[in-house]
Amino acid sequence: MSQQVTETTLATKIHSFSSVGFARAKRLAKLGLVTARDVLFFFPRDYEFPAPPAKVDQLREGESASLVGEVTDTEVVSRTAGKSVVGVLVENDSGAVRLLFFNQPFRAEQMRTGQRVLISGTPKLNGLRWEFVHPKVTLISSGEDLPKPVILPIYSLTDGVKQPELRLLTSEVCERIADTLTEVMPDSLRQSATEHLRAAGIHLAQPLPEIRQAIRQIHRPDDIDNLQAARTRFVFQELLVMQLALAMRRRKLTTDLLAPPLPTSAMIEARIMNRFPFELTGDQRRVMDEIAADMGRQFPMNRLLQGDVGSGKTVVAIFAMMLCVAGGYQAVLMAPTEVLARQHHRTLSNILADSRVTIGLLCGSLSAAQRRDAIEKTASGEINLLVGTQSLLSESVQFDQLGLVVIDEQHKFGVAQRVALRGGGVDPHYLVMSATPIPRSVAMTVFGDVELSTLRDKPPGRGTVNTYLAHDGWKDRWWSFVRQRLDEGRQAFVVAPRVAESVDDEDAEDVSSVESVFRELSEDKLRGYKVGLLHGRMSNDEKQAVMQSFAAGRLQVLVSTTVIEVGIDVPNATVMTILGSQRFGLAQLHQLRGRVSRGTHAGHVCVFTDGELPPDENERLKVFEQTSDGFELAEADFRLRGPGDLMGRRQSGMPPMRIADLARDVEIVAVAREIAQSMIDEDAELSAPELSELRNQVMRRYGKRLNLGDVA
């Protein structure tokens, strides 16, 4: 037995513990607990804090509480056939409560009159008196201090594994091997991290503790200060490891890949700017400068351009593409839908009319001949700018000399890594655009290897949008408002979540479907107006035709699914009705709303729901009603729902966090990022001997995932 104790290491399998055994080990494995190391780093998900002793008048039915007092009376209330009830009266200067114990006759001996006790349990009101049935009782000798309250860890559980079992196991493993742990973060690093964290406003009653102490305090905290310091240490460590990996990757992209330098000049810029029919906003100019600086280097730009719907991202992309063509290379723009690709193609053709630049289009609905033509001219270099959908990714598309890839509405693709588009033997520059603003912490983590540009100003003259969260009684008034706008010559969108009622969908009945909405509106509220229908099950030609009729004003109302969410530009459309809005995410709602802020007229969005909503859903829609800033919304969405899709898709490469919480720990992320960057600037491969353990962790967790290769 004693031998087993000395031999326990981090790698010891827990089934060899006498307290575990095979059956239990099997259940624990479901929690990922196989070795002693796993157990040690299985952090509590929460803690049970003992409530401070309460006063009698603060007690609440059904809420656990503790209380200190003196026993003033003890009686055995009844005793029949071996059954007993002991009643104990406990008093302090705030009042008295009664304790009841069934079939525990020893309680009468234990709690004699005059004994001080600390009790805890869940009280019930019986008449005018609070009663505790079988409370936990701690005897306090006279003159003794109150016992120190114990903070208990709460672990995630699985079938057949109970809380006390895990508490015992973690205690045991801590006892046995906490002292064999080697420190990952040297003293100096912990010290400087402590200073940075404090400067960032994070409360630390003590410096970040070294690992042996931290691991004990996280499982069995002595008090709240120790707990907080230990948790912060591990959160910081986890984020630091991630940030080091990202910093290494950013560095690697600049040293391993070769891109064509495409420098700008005053002449080139003047020629490009002259083609835009408007003044650029300050933000657009700033972002163009950032992009021009990136593209002038001989390693690929890797930049994400985020900007709210209508902030003018396309113009920035056109600038980058023209810069690329001016440098003698081809550029490609990929859009998530054919409608959008065609729109971009039109915009480019207008701006570049009567220039020598050739623009090609490649998307699913082309005829075989058109397609062959586009592919040939791309391969020969005759096409300078190619616009298309995902069909660009097909293998037959080869470029002569590709210098720049632009991806529009990146969040629609879920493209996790750089798209495999190349030609001409170099790595193209890469510009990704997204109208779903990325919360700060996500930008610093999941997108941590990407440079970020942001358009916050809107182009001048953009209409404002009013958003109304509708109540049931509003429908008539709203539709009459819509008719008024139509009579004034404006156009309207109506958005509904589904295509048709599907019988096998259990909640189909309360889901508005575009087809029935279309029928109802055309026959009733909007009778006499020209109403069109657009949804994802229509063929591309049909969709295209409907969109064009709407854009040209031949249709006044477009009833649609979220097909219109992405990028459609019809400035005359100023009214939008969103039905079944609880089906949509905040980001999606905001994208939809962006469709009616394109012109000079104020936009109006009315949001209806199917039936009554639970409070949290309602909260979400209220946020939408009150906030028109996409960045604020993104942060709110992130708080309310977690990172969701945005992160999920791109995250494919990222391991889940064990203790850090990207929404909650955003300040710590920022500190970790700053420290990681300066560490990598100083020692790119973390080759200092005292960092070797840290380096191992980085490589173990992220080496493969981020393709860090063998940095050593």
Ligand code: ADP
């Ligand atoms: P985004 O892609 O960011 O949603 P777009 O690039 O499609 O936005 O721009 C939205 C509209 O604003 C387009 O009609 C575009 O021509 C116009 N626009 C862009 N920049 C400016 C500007 N600086 N001044 C005036 N209009 C602009």
Ligand code: MG
């Ligand atoms: Mg756009």
